Amino acid sequence: MIDDLPKPISDYVQANARLDLDGMLRPFAPDAVVRDDGGRHVGTEALRRWIQDATIASAAIFTPDTVRHQDGLVVLEGPTHGNFAGSPLRFTLRFGIDDEHIRSLDVSL
DSSP states (O other): OOTTOOHHHHHHHHHHHTTOHHHHHTTEEEEEEEEETTEEEESHHHHHHHHIIIIITTTOEEOOOEEEEETTEEEEEEEEESSSTTOSEEEEEEEEEOSSOEEEEEEEO
């Protein structure tokens, strides 16, 4: 994993490596917004369903290998391995954060 990631992002990535749904959810703000695969997910319960369906169900583990800061966002890139067609696929995750929480996440190939 990349060293020196902001804490909420580091917590999310570490929980993903363990496929820990609650640990992945914890860093998000209660009103956070995730955009992934054409969908928009807002708030804790919607994010819980998204994590279960998009990550836990297919054992999808994201391993970031690059980080950059762009337009006020923290952008991670890396492969995702799991039980899904085409695995591994390279994803880009764009995080909007504050000091304590992930406020937004955009996921793209």
